Amino acid sequence: MDLEARIAAAVAEESSWTGPPEGLADVRLIDDQxxxxxxxxxxxxxxxAEFGISVPDDELLPDHFETxxxxxxxxxxxxxx
Amino acid sequence: xxxxxxxxxxxxxxxxxxxxxxxxARPTPDGFDRDAWSACGEFGIQGLVVPEEHGGSAAGALTxxxxxxxxxxxxxxxxxxxxxxxxMWAVQHPIARFGSDEQKARYLPGLCHGTLVGAHGASExxxxxxxxxxxxxxKADGDDWVLSGSKTFxxxxxxxxxxxxxxxxxxxxxxxxxxxxxxxxxxxGLVAGPPMLKAGLPGSPIGDVHLDDCRVPGSAMLGRKGAxxxxxxxxxxxxxxxxxxxxxxxxxxxxxxxxEFAKERRQxxxxxxxxxxxxxxxxxxxxxxxxxxxxxxxAAWLLDEGRxxxxxxxxxxxxxxxAYLQSSLDxxxxxxxxxxxxxxxxASSVADxxxxxxxxxxxxxxxxxxxxxxxx
Numbered sequence: 001m002d003l004e005a006r007i008a009a010a011v012a013e014e015s016s017w018t019g020p021p022e023g024l025a026d027v028r029l030i031d032d033q034x035x036x037x038x039x040x041x042x043x044x045x046x047x048x049a050e051f052g053i054s055v056p057d058d059e060l061l062p063d064h065f066e067t068x069x070x071x072x073x074x075x076x077x078x079x080x081x
Numbered sequence: 082x083x084x085x086x087x088x089x090x091x092x093x094x095x096x097x098x099x100x101x102x103x104x105x106a107r108p109t110p111d112g113f114d115r116d117a118w119s120a121c122g123e124f125g126i127q128g129l130v131v132p133e134e135h136g137g138s139a140a141g142a143l144t145x146x147x148x149x150x151x152x153x154x155x156x157x158x159x160x161x162x163x164x165x166x167x168x169m170w171a172v173q174h175p176i177a178r179f180g181s182d183e184q185k186a187r188y189l190p191g192l193c194h195g196t197l198v199g200a201h202g203a204s205e206x207x208x209x210x211x212x213x214x215x216x217x218x219x220k221a222d223g224d225d226w227v228l229s230g231s232k233t234f235x236x237x238x239x240x241x242x243x244x245x246x247x248x249x250x251x252x253x254x255x256x257x258x259x260x261x262x263x264x265x266x267x268x269x270g271l272v273a274g275p276p277m278l279k280a281g282l283p284g285s286p287i288g289d290v291h292l293d294d295c296r297v298p299g300s301a302m303l304g305r306k307g308a309x310x311x312x313x314x315x316x317x318x319x320x321x322x323x324x325x326x327x328x329x330x331x332x333x334x335x336x337x338x339x340x341e342f343a344k345e346r347r348q349x350x351x352x353x354x355x356x357x358x359x360x361x362x363x364x365x366x367x368x369x370x371x372x373x374x375x376x377x378x379x380a381a382w383l384l385d386e387g388r389x390x391x392x393x394x395x396x397x398x399x400x401x402x403x404a405y406l407q408s409s410l411d412x413x414x415x416x417x418x419x420x421x422x423x424x425x426x427x428a429s430s431v432a433d434x435x436x437x438x439x440x441x442x443x444x445x446x447x448x449x450x451x452x453x454x455x456x457x
Contacts, residue, residue, distance in 0.1 A: 037255070
């Protein structure tokens, strides 16, 4: 499973999303209210554990969580795999 | 692992303790001691973790924890201690972390040196624990922003010179649409309410702040648009880790008072400390003190290491606040009737401890944070 697919699976499980993870590819996670503050914190905890990265609180910026692709960029930038 | 303080840290802690004992113990009648505030600034308390180029000493979170503990041990103005921490972690930290060079230069030296007082406006009448549900808005108007809404339980609000105001710049994006603004007290449209009458923390004025079409320039935005949640959570990570450092100092002072009293006070022909009912109560106080101090210092160490301390900060906040309440009750009980007298400072600490379980997130919210990190 590639990075985007693993992230989509995590988002699907930790958010209000009820469809299959593949359906998240083109979804605006914030604008479409898939993520809120509570699910974001849960998601970040999971990303940190699953990809061995650290996302400090001051990086909880909307830009990083707009789409599956932007989250993947964040994870890659932090050396996650 | 090394549990020893460096000689420099020990010396500094002793100097803070000496400074604290020279301060007036009691809050001023009007509730806020500006002279003490300035003295703390001149000594270097507010600037403990602020970079040197902005007026601080960049001593680090762990050293700050030790210094604030010493301050709390030597100074009984619990309200002022709370006010200092409210500014340090929820005003100075966000400015230092998220502010522009201009904002840092404009505000941090005054905040560090005690010539300015800062307040953080996040909580609202309908947004307490659910702080991201706040309703204050900031609407763009040309290059300006126009803020409207009401804040409540704003620590230092009645006396602050500058406010960090959390507002929604994009209500449709929920917590991701929050932004922060630096608003000066004299900005038209900002009205700071009078101090609330509280059961504890005398010396720390807390009140409402109303924003009625309060216009600020674009340069007043603190951090980027939409960075409000990141700013708030970062501030809370530091605040929850460190805000109770003075309380650890107070608990140490109470322990010393209890040990001394238990040795001197005689009943039934012997010191009351010879009775296990008393001695065990004091032993439990010692246990809570050490456990709380270690939790707090671990959180501070993580902050210094640049590692996440969200859950660890919440653990420190949760444990120390609950321990403070139980140990304050125990201290009163050990002293008997004398514990109810104002001079001992013990009964009033019960009310302060109740507040400690509420501010910076209730004990229940701290447990939510801890559980969340466990994947629950």
